[in-house]
Amino acid sequence: MNSVKWEESFKKASELLFSNLKEGESLNLNFDGEETTFLRLNNAKIRQASTVEQGSLELELHLGQKKADFGVPLTLNQLQNEEVLKEALANLQKEVRSLPDDPFISPLTNEGTSRTVLEGELPDGESFIKAVVKETLGADLAGYLTTGQNYRANANSLGQHHWFSSDSFFFDYSLYTAKEKAVKGSYAGSHYKESELIDSLDDSIRALEVMDRDQVELKPGAYKCYLAPSALNEIAGLLGWSALSGGSYKRGDCPLADLYEGKQSFNSEVTIQENFNLGLSPRFNEWGEVSKEVLPLIEQGKMKELFVSRETANEYGLTSNQASSSEGPRALEILPGNLKREDILKEIGTGLYLSNLHYLNWSDKNKGRITGMTRFGCLWIENGEVVGPIKDLRFDETLYHIFGSGLKALTDFSEVMMETGTYSGRSLGGAKLPGMVVEGFKFTL
Amino acid sequence: MRANLHDFRPILSKALDGCDWWGIREYRETTQFRMARNGQNAKNETSFDHGVMVEAMVAGKIGYGATNELTSDGIERACQKAKTNAHLSALSSLFTFDPSIRPKAVGNYHSKFEKPLEELAPGLVQERLMKTTKMMAADEAVIEASAYVMITETQINYLSSNGSDWSQTFHMVTKDLSATAKKGEITQNRSLGMQGRQWGAESLEESQLLKESERIVREVHQLLVADDCPTEKMDMILSPDQLYLQVHESIGHPLELDRILGDERNYAGWSFVGPEDFGSLRYGPDILNVTFDPGLPGEMASYQFDDNGVPATKEFLIENGILKNGIGGIESQKRSGLGGVSCARATSWNRPAIDRMGNINIEPGESSMDDMIKSTENGVLMQTNRSWSIDDYRNKFQFGCEYGHLIKDGEIKGVVKNPNYRSSTVPFWNSLSHVGNGETFEIWGSPYCGKGEPNQVIRVGHAIPTCKFENIEVFGGA
Numbered sequence: 011m012n013s014v015k016w017e018e019s020f021k022k023a024s025e026l027l028f029s030n031l032k033e034g035e036s037l038n039l040n041f042d043g044e045e046t047t048f049l050r051l052n053n054a055k056i057r058q059a060s061t062v063e064q065g066s067l068e069l070e071l072h073l074g075q076k077k078a079d080f081g082v083p084l085t086l087n088q089l090q091n092e093e094v095l096k097e098a099l100a101n102l103q104k105e106v107r108s109l110p111d112d113p114f115i116s117p118l119t120n121e122g123t124s125r126t127v128l129e130g131e132l133p134d135g136e137s138f139i140k141a142v143v144k145e146t147l148g149a150d151l152a153g154y155l156t157t158g159q160n161y162r163a164n165a166n167s168l169g170q171h172h173w174f175s176s177d178s179f180f181f182d183y184s185l186y187t188a189k190e191k192a193v194k195g196s197y198a199g200s201h202y203k204e205s206e207l208i209d210s211l212d213d214s215i216r217a218l219e220v221m222d223r224d225q226v227e228l229k230p231g232a233y234k235c236y237l238a239p240s241a242l243n244e245i246a247g248l249l250g251w252s253a254l255s256g257g258s259y260k261r262g263d264c265p266l267a268d269l270y271e272g273k274q275s276f277n278s279e280v281t282i283q284e285n286f287n288l289g290l291s292p293r294f295n296e297w298g299e300v301s302k303e304v305l306p307l308i309e310q311g312k313m314k315e316l317f318v319s320r321e322t323a324n325e326y327g328l329t330s331n332q333a334s335s336s337e338g339p340r341a342l343e344i345l346p347g348n349l350k351r352e353d354i355l356k357e358i359g360t361g362l363y364l365s366n367l368h369y370l371n372w373s374d375k376n377k378g379r380i381t382g383m384t385r386f387g388c389l390w391i392e393n394g395e396v397v398g399p400i401k402d403l404r405f406d407e408t409l410y411h412i413f414g415s416g417l418k419a420l421t422d423f424s425e426v427m428m429e430t431g432t433y434s435g436r437s438l439g440g441a442k443l444p445g446m447v448v449e450g451f452k453f454t455l
Numbered sequence: 456m457r458a459n460l461h462d463f464r465p466i467l468s469k470a471l472d473g474c475d476w477w478g479i480r481e482y483r484e485t486t487q488f489r490m491a492r493n494g495q496n497a498k499n500e501t502s503f504d505h506g507v508m509v510e511a512m513v514a515g516k517i518g519y520g521a522t523n524e525l526t527s528d529g530i531e532r533a534c535q536k537a538k539t540n541a542h543l544s545a546l547s548s549l550f551t552f553d554p555s556i557r558p559k560a561v562g563n564y565h566s567k568f569e570k571p572l573e574e575l576a577p578g579l580v581q582e583r584l585m586k587t588t589k590m591m592a593a594d595e596a597v598i599e600a601s602a603y604v605m606i607t608e609t610q611i612n613y614l615s616s617n618g619s620d621w622s623q624t625f626h627m628v629t630k631d632l633s634a635t636a637k638k639g640e641i642t643q644n645r646s647l648g649m650q651g652r653q654w655g656a657e658s659l660e661e662s663q664l665l666k667e668s669e670r671i672v673r674e675v676h677q678l679l680v681a682d683d684c685p686t687e688k689m690d691m692i693l694s695p696d697q698l699y700l701q702v703h704e705s706i707g708h709p710l711e712l713d714r715i716l717g718d719e720r721n722y723a724g725w726s727f728v729g730p731e732d733f734g735s736l737r738y739g740p741d742i743l744n745v746t747f748d749p750g751l752p753g754e755m756a757s758y759q760f761d762d763n764g765v766p767a768t769k770e771f772l773i774e775n776g777i778l779k780n781g782i783g784g785i786e787s788q789k790r791s792g793l794g795g796v797s798c799a800r801a802t803s804w805n806r807p808a809i810d811r812m813g814n815i816n817i818e819p820g821e822s823s824m825d826d827m828i829k830s831t832e833n834g835v836l837m838q839t840n841r842s843w844s845i846d847d848y849r850n851k852f853q854f855g856c857e858y859g860h861l862i863k864d865g866e867i868k869g870v871v872k873n874p875n876y877r878s879s880t881v882p883f884w885n886s887l888s889h890v891g892n893g894e895t896f897e898i899w900g901s902p903y904c905g906k907g908e909p910n911q912v913i914r915v916g917h918a919i920p921t922c923k924f925e926n927i928e929v930f931g932g933a
Binding site for chain 1: 540
């Protein structure tokens with residue numbers, strides 16, 4: 011484990027850069043690093059195995075009302091770092107002086123220090139692949155294992171310093187029948203146990219049995235649906251696309267503007283909050299501001315607060331709630347309700363059990379309307395009994411119906427879903443969500 | 456770092472001694488992102504990325520090791536990881552390759568441009584963006600005006616144990632302008648549509664930016680008072696700034712061989728196209744000709760070699776409406792036994808190459824814009840994408856656009872807001888009735904095509920004429 015070496019690299023880089031600042035300049039630094047192995051599988055065999063060791067440092071230089079950013083690689087080699095960092099700072103110092111003023115700059119502040127190191131036990135590739143091959147003998151599996159260390163840090167020239175490192179892994183996979191019907195599975199955490207991997211695979215293999223039944227082809231229309239936590243996770247992900255952003259609201263681009271203005275409401279059972287107690291991501295943002303442990307966003311169906319970053323606060327005269335610049339959730343939680351797991355099929359009666367959704371997007375952003383597809387593990391239920399897998403359907407429905415007039419029940423259990431995004435580098439974060447039953451959910455194709 | 460890739464050859468040769476084959480791909484990229492809002496300076500962010508991917512083939516299995524520590528130690532560690540991963544793959548490998556999947560390639564490529572990007576000094580770019588947004592924000596209905604530009608310079612260098620030694624340099628600019636206006640309870644947005652190409656400083660001429668801004672403000676005003684798009688089955692004309700995404704989602708992705716082979720099933724999805732469809736599936740009428748064309752200057756994915764070093768040539772994917780070739784690189788071609796194209800690319804130094812769209816184009820047809828409008832009794836003309844969604848087999852899709860015009864009895868009538876449509880891929884393309892001629896042909900592209908596990912974005916180009924489709928399910932807002 012190189013956590014100590016990376017922390018040292020970040021510290022030395024900070025000292026070097028801060029000591030080379032000129033009169034009137036202040037500097038904010040954000041570090042992302044990782045050592046990750048990816049095992050990509052198809053037909054339960056390795057398609058590509060890769061290992062990435064990478065670090066990047068973003069320099070945000072302030073000079074009065076001017077600001078510019080420069081991102082560079084940061085490595086474990088101090089000589090390389092020194093050469094790259096000195097050149098980057100010199101470029102940045104030249105550029106910032108050539109730019110017009112930015113009227114909405116927030117000056118840097120010292121928000122203190124923190125250090126979080128989350129150690130775990132990670133799988134080794136060889137025993138992992140042997141276990142997968144053994145457990146899925148004859149089964150058709152696709153997916154990937156992602157395992158390794160993640161690093162995040164922030165510091166500024168006013169003395170602020172935060173460090174976060176975590177060992178974690180996830181195995182995100184799907185299993186297929188001969189008729190191309192599939193279920194999704196996931197095993198994620200920080201302490202790997204082969205027995206837990208095997209349990210996860212066994213559960214998925216059992217769930218696949220029902221997918222082998224004859225396919226049910228439904229006509230477009232409105233159906234009662236159960237959205238499992240993994241399906242709700244797709245909708246929750248869309249909330250991060252400007253629906254909970256204070257800046258988006260001010261710019262006329264917030265799909266939940268009517269909720270914020272009280273023209274619409276969600277069901278009083280719906281409470282949505284940011285909850286850093288989930289422990290999936292650092293509480294500090296890119297300016298080192300530490301968020302509240304719990305930030306209520308929607309309480310009992312009413313919008314209580316939007317995410318407001320320091321930049322938005324400065325521009326529109328609002329109060330920051332230490333949101334990140336993207337003003338999206340980092341640790342979203344929807345509180346559970348009363349529906350017991352064993353009563354889900356009875357509650358559906360006749361309708362759809364949706365395990366996963368796919369490719370969601372706004373179809374009428376101003377009105378909070380979304381579209382998307384059903385995907386893995388979606389079943390037709392009649393009189394509380396599973397009939398069989400459905401042919402995929404397209405839905406087109408408003409959030410106000412899903413969380414409002416159409417909502418019939420929230421489950422009394424929740425599931426924590428770790429962020430599995432790996433664009434350019436591993437993402438952190440996740441969500442804790444219940445399942446929900448929605449009546450009259452509209453399908454169009 | 457100034458290190459030359461050739462300097463590392465002795466380390467690679469020693470560390471990877473005994474491998475069937477090895478290669479190293481260096482990726483060096485600088486991206487400037489500049490943005491203005493409402494006449495004010497908003498963002499000036501530059502990122503410099505530089506690293507290498509080592510590939511090692513052992514007994515026909517390839518392992519990958521990536522690092523951005525460009526020192527002897529860093530390269531040595533990447534080599535060891537690549538070898539370890541090759542041995543790991545041997546425990547349960549999907550396919551056994553041989554070194555023929557990495558043919559020897561030597562050469563250079565450089566983007567074509569009229570004016571060098573060096574003319575775009577940071578202060579000058581920001582000043583133009585501020586001026587553009589100031590003009591849009593001056594309109595009293597406009598509540599938010601923004602403009603951004605992303606200027607990217609990428610160099611890829613590649614060496615291998617069998618003598619490959621090539622280099623490609625790309626200059627790319629992606630830009631967009633946008634105005635959001637409000638009147639009473641109605642809020643509407645109009646934009647340029649994200650426009651990405653390989654080009655130079657000519658992409659940011661001030662006079663052109665201001666001209667586009669004027670149009671955007673004029674059109675967002677029209678949208679504020681426009682009726683909603685009707686909900687009915689009608690004819691539909693799609694301009695290139697919408698049709699390029701339609702091609703991307705419903706022709707490009709389903710033809711990717713790695714999707715057909717199942718690699719993408721857990722993330723991006725599978726495909727309704729099967730191996731048996733090549734040479735026989737009627738994707739559209741005779742007038743539909745779709746090509747993979749890496750040689751069209753200015754498109755975002757023009758290049759000489761893919762990241763496996765395979766020379767890139769123009770190929771028909773769909774010819775006279777019949778499916779001919781898949782979008783699959785040399786590895787997928789070996790695995791599937793199907794024909795493909797030179798399209799194995801990686802997002803950067805830190806990911807293995809996978810099958811990616813390059814430039815996927817519709818060849819121009821015979822119809823003028825006037826022909827298409829005059830032949831329409833009841834229809835809508837849609838421009839500029841704002842929403843997209845399609846299933847994991849690439850069948851059932853739904854798209855939304857910013858701006859529409861009703862067409863009645865062969866004439867353009869009023870503007871309509873919130874135009875949307877939905878359909879399924881093969882019936883949709885078989886409803887194609889007119890393919891626009893060269894006068895309607897435009898180059899579009901995006902830097903944000905997402906796919907792969909681990910995830911990767913890639914730059915794609917789409918050169919597209921305006922086209923007409925018959926009897927499509929069209930609808931308006933909520």
